[in-house]
Amino acid sequence: MHLQMGMSVTDIQDGPVPTVLLGDDTTLRSSWVMDARPLGLPQAHSLCQHFMGWEVEIPTDCLGDSVVELMDFQPVTDGLHFLCVLPYGAHNALIESTWMSPYAHSPDYESELRHYLQSRYGLTSYKRAYQEQGCLDLQATPLVYLVTDGSYKRLSLGRAAGTLRSSTVFAFLKTIADAKRIAQCFANLLLAAVRVPPYRRDWLDMWMDKIFCDGLMADWSRAPEFFLAMFKGVATNTLVAFLTGRPNIM
Numbered sequence: 001m002h003l004q005m006g007m008s009v010t011d012i013q014d015g016p017v018p019t020v021l022l023g024d025d026t027t028l029r030s031s032w033v034m035d036a037r038p039l040g041l042p043q044a045h046s047l048c049q050h051f052m053g054w055e056v057e058i059p060t061d062c063l064g065d066s067v068v069e070l071m072d073f074q075p076v077t078d079g080l081h082f083l084c085v086l087p088y089g090a091h092n093a094l095i096e097s098t099w100m101s102p103y104a105h106s107p108d109y110e111s112e113l114r115h116y117l118q119s120r121y122g123l124t125s126y127k128r129a130y131q132e133q134g135c136l137d138l139q140a141t142p143l144v145y146l147v148t149d150g151s152y153k154r155l156s157l158g159r160a161a162g163t164l165r166s167s168t169v170f171a172f173l174k175t176i177a178d179a180k181r182i183a184q185c186f187a188n189l190l191l192a193a194v195r196v197p198p199y200r201r202d203w204l205d206m207w208m209d210k211i212f213c214d215g216l217m218a219d220w221s222r223a224p225e226f227f228l229a230m231f232k233g234v235a236t237n238t239l240v241a242f243l244t245g246r247p248n249i250m
Contacts, residue, residue, distance in 0.1 A: 042137035052109035053096035
């Protein structure tokens with residue numbers, strides 16, 4: 001195995017032995033290509049989850065290290081806004097400001113995080129040890145490559161394959177499960193004999209996601225109301241099954 005860091009892929013050319021073009025004008029050739037590159041920028045009206053998180057180190061024990069704050073909803077009308085607090089210990093935690101809104105919306109993360117740390121915990125002095133930021137397109141169309149009989153095989157992985165759950169933005173469990181599925185397809189077979197079907201999401205999963213996202217896009221002002229009603233009116237076991245991608249109709 002050869003790991004090459006800091007390199008971009010500019011193109012993948014099909015062929016009996018495909019060629020991967022790299023950003024430094026060099027090439028790689030392989031009988032299998034597994035592609036986890038992003039699907040491109042969202043459209044301005046696309047439903048996205050925007051977020052920025054700070055890992056902070058604080059001098060006092062005011063966060064508490066036994067409770068995770070998953071969704072502290074904020075009063076807004078232009079999307080769904082909540083903050084998450086993931087404590088690592090008594091003096092450090094990840095504080096994340098998250099929005100579900102159209103791609104064109106540009107949150108003011110710096111002000112949101114500073115205000116939350118001060119208003120919720122009384123913190124004005126802290127060290128920012130790490131920062132993460134991203135924007136996930138919740139309506140992106142997965143990139144599916146057809147299974148062929150030739151020697152060239154190409155697979156999408158992760159979010160590019162469709163493992164991201166648009167209503168919850170959870171992808172980790174599905175991504176890991178799909179990686180295991182692909183590995184099992186290669187187990188104990190000659191490379192030329194391997195056939196790997198593309199990732200397919202459960203139809204019930206997709207149907208419920210569409211209803212939920214259509215509702216959010218139809219009336220942003222009611223987005224917090226939808227989430228609060230779901231948490232209040234749905235049994236815990238049912239809600240966890242929905243959030244983790246294990247829904248059923250019972």
